[in-house]
Amino acid sequence: MFSVLLTVAALIGSATASGCYGNIQNVPTTGATCQTAKQDKLTYCGERASQRMAETDLRNMEKYKTIIKSVASKLCVDAALITGIISRETRAGAVLKNGWGDRGNGFGLMQVDKRYHTPRGQWNSETHISQATQILVDMIKGVGKKFPSWSTEQRLKGGIAAYNAGVGNIRNTDVDSRTTGKDYASDVIGRAKFFRGRGY
Numbered sequence: 001m002f003s004v005l006l007t008v009a010a011l012i013g014s015a016t017a018s019g020c021y022g023n024i025q026n027v028p029t030t031g032a033t034c035q036t037a038k039q040d041k042l043t044y045c046g047e048r049a050s051q052r053m054a055e056t057d058l059r060n061m062e063k064y065k066t067i068i069k070s071v072a073s074k075l076c077v078d079a080a081l082i083t084g085i086i087s088r089e090t091r092a093g094a095v096l097k098n099g100w101g102d103r104g105n106g107f108g109l110m111q112v113d114k115r116y117h118t119p120r121g122q123w124n125s126e127t128h129i130s131q132a133t134q135i136l137v138d139m140i141k142g143v144g145k146k147f148p149s150w151s152t153e154q155r156l157k158g159g160i161a162a163y164n165a166g167v168g169n170i171r172n173t174d175v176d177s178r179t180t181g182k183d184y185a186s187d188v189i190g191r192a193k194f195f196r197g198r199g200y
Helices: 002-018 034-040 046-075 079-090 126-146 152-165 184-196
Strands: none
Touching (some): 034 046, 046 079, 046 184, 079 184, 152 184
16 A cells, blocks of 8 residues: 555656646657857757756846746646746846846846737746746647647647747647747757756
8 A cells, every 4th residue: 555655656746847738758859950059169969058047047047947847847848847937038047138138128037928918927026037937828729729639749749849939839749830939949848858857
């Protein structure tokens, strides 16, 4: 009986870690393109480049770890995935000016676009991360509705791409074809896998 309870507890812990929308460990990724990797003057591309850029952001990211994990728990989204998006979007806030990026259109750590949403909270607040993560959840669900035959992992990757490009630009399983740098979801997944191994 005790061993059964331990197994159940382990399964619950696993589900909590990966969230309710699929496990990033099971999502295939090619990582960052060479174009994206050049942001950090890297001489290599792919998942290795994604992980290196995430590592660069790790120290700054620690400032937000508590609120990231709080939002992850409340919305049942993988904390490592949220962190991967923050790394890709704003390098853990390092590229923001007074909380804004994308020529003044993107707000906060996760770059909520003021042209489509009314930003909430301070740029580095739990309120902001919660709003942005809910947008991500809506994108994942939107992709699932559009492609009901897709697997959980395909919907997850498609939703990440849609967070950048919109559900309308997800047209087939090549979900990154219309994203920034043509690698958004793959790069985010690559970064997220790094953060998963660092306690997120």
